[in-house]
Amino acid sequence: MIRRHARKFLPIAALAIGAGAGTTIHSGVAAAAETTDVVRSGAAEDSYSSSARPTYNFGLAPTITAGRQAGDTMIGFLKFTVGPLGTGTTVKSAKVTLTRDTKNLPASVTLSRVADNAWTEKALTGKNAPKLGASVAVAKPAATANAVTFDVSSVVKGAGTYTFAVTSSVANTPARFKSAEAAAGQPALDVTVGRPTVVKPIEDVKPTKPVTTPTTPATKPTTPVATTPVATTPAAPVTPAECKVDAKLVPSCGVLWGAAAGGFSDVPRDEALKTFEAKSGRTSSIYHTYHKGDEVWPTKDEIAMTNDPAHPRTLMLNWKVGYGTTWAKVAAGAQDARIDKAAAYLKANFATKPFFLVLHHEPENDVNPAAGSGQTAKDFAAMFRHTALRLKADGVTNAVFTVAYMNYEKWNNTAWWGDLYPGDDVVDWVGVDTYNNAEPGAFHYGDFNYLMNRTNDPKFPGFYTWASTKHPSKPIMVAEWGVYDSSKVVQGKNKAAVYATVLPQLAKMPQIKGFVYFETAKDQSGHDIRMDDTPEALAGFQKIAADPRFDVKL
Structure with missing residues (x-):
């Protein structure tokens, strides 16, 4: 389950690779090893713009729409914040996953980089939407695909804030993805990272069985879940x-x-x-x-x-x-x-x-x-x-x-x-x-x-x-x-x-x-x-x- 604006990162799969039962390590030698896990971030902000309705704000809509229909060009915007990953951690890969809403998907959907991170979902409109940068990835989904995944490894290299735009040039078949306000299937940025570990000398550590952290199921919850509100300064209690x-x-x-x-x-x-x-x-x-x-x-x-x-x-x-x-x-x-x-x-x-x-x-x-x-x-x-x-x-x-x-x-x-x-x-x-x-x-x-x-x-x-x-x-x-x-x-x-x-x-x-x-x-x-x-x-x-x-x- 993705919790929007969460400041903690959720390990999706952690594969323990190191000293286990029957492993022999010579006394006085520290062997380097690495664990791999996936850090998932929900969208901190998401919305979309409309050329036909340039003053509308869609920040609270349960969907993100991107594409062209009847002269209207709609662009989806997503902002993710990846927190500190830890000393010595290396990013192996990163991907953005968007879940399809009820309508069929167009044959092509593009994810582009956006340099401007100052926009907010409550204020974004067609008039003030940030400029799009270079294309990061192009997906060719089936019309009824459950989700679309974009490889953003070329952009996401570590902790930081990342904004992406979703577009489609296919006429009259706009993509409609579930937003962070949806009950389930919210946007996700998954960063696969490698974390260094040190195996201590054998006299300092007891042998253990290999441990594998279960992978978080890919399926989304079927019951409505509360969307975490945008982080704001708490209001003073009132009487x-x-x-x-x-x-x-x-x-x-x-x-x-x-x-x-x-x-x-x-x-x-x-x-x-x-x-x-x-x-x-x-x-x-x-x-x-x-x-x-x-x-x-x-x-x-x-x-x-x-x-x-x-x-x-x-x-x-x-x-x-x-x-x-x-x-x-x-x-x-x-x-x-x-x-x-x-x-x-x-x-x-x-x-x-x-x-x-x-x-x-x-x-x-x-x-x-x-x-x-x-x-x-x-x-x-x-x-x-x-x-x-x-x-x-x-x-x-x-x-x-x-x-x-x-x-x-x-x-x-x-x-x-x-x-x-x-x-x-x-x-x-x-x-x-x-x-x-x-x-x-x-x-x-x-x-x-x-x-x-x-x-x-x-x-x-x-x-x-x-x-x-x-x-x-x-x-x-x-x-x-x-x-x-x-x-x-x-x-x-x-x-x-x-x-x-x-x-x-x-x-x-x-x-x-x-x-x-x-x-x-x-x-x-x-x-x-x-x-x-x-x-x-x-x-x-x-x-x-x-x-x-x-x-x-x-």
Whole structure:
């Protein structure tokens, strides 16, 4: 297993060559011998650049893309740091191994040297990417090869920092390799070294049997593993009182914790939330509920949940204002009476406490791209704008407007997806609903980085990368997230393994300011998204809930 940014080097194979049972060494003579082992380093930094998207940063993407597609040239960048190898150690050879992602590989992939080591994965873009040097190695992989290996012995001669670029001139078949953010198969630099040993006189050492250190298996772990964050100066510990929210519910530090409990069940939402809180061990600062059409919201029970002094909470209300009609008609004013009624109720019953208002969450599912349907992506954006502006004009001052997408590759890849965004002037938070499968190797299986940044199209960099790049001033709300296990026989370790990746990888996504778990025993597809379906899963989830970064004071 490769641990990214590790400062210790992992011996892959150490072959002991020296005095063993039956070996005779004359007294007073020191015989020179050598052991050979492999020092493995994970990528300290990795990302890629795009000529078609020169301002995008892909440092948190689970893949490194290199090649040409539809006029876009993408170049992968890898930085490895090899630490001290020891006195008298000689480098025998070195190789870089990259593991293929899901797409076929091009017929030719080139690894080049890069002299500039100053770049970082969080800042690299097409505009500031370092210049490429001479080619080091060219690989001719099979389209479905599991991995590609490059001989870099001509470059790696000892300890130091080494940057390489990955390119391909093959048109419309870009290479997609797993990055250090992937759950398994991260990039590796293996340096084979020889280490001198001295065999002491026979009277000074007892004969021993030859010892061989087992070779580390070449196969990668099949369960998600936490990616070690980029080394930074540790932040000073904070107390709950230090992390507070502003008028738009953006915390000064930390992350708001929340839940939508009891989904798709007859259990009252407030009762389900209290049970969820008792099991997880933390009050849900965000209480997520759902309404549509002419329903009155927030209900008296929902308001009561925000008035509990022992458990301070705010509301996240999903409202499908266009229920029973079309987005285009809402935008044209056909539902202004519905909007005005909601505004009047808010001002009379819930006028001061800020709350999140999500207008028609997961709109992608309801888009009809046909012209005149009233349900195009642009119609959604117009509906959102009209509703938000109308509520503001009606005197509603405490609604924090949130757009909530669904993180599904099918929709991200459509031509109309970019038209959904209503505009920075009416959006306070950018949200996403996203779910992972804990069954190893199954569809949508992966770690937390995959949960937030999965993509199967090089044109879309992953949700977190997209939102943080295109809307850097907007806090990101994980409005719904959850983990299910589609295994025939559910194993608690599967969910626990996914949960174990959340905290270290969340630390690398500073724009996430809200984090809401969706809990249900059975969703529309029959998935069990409860965090306590097994004792192992519950224990893993409780570790997340106990983290002090969620100690935000409302």
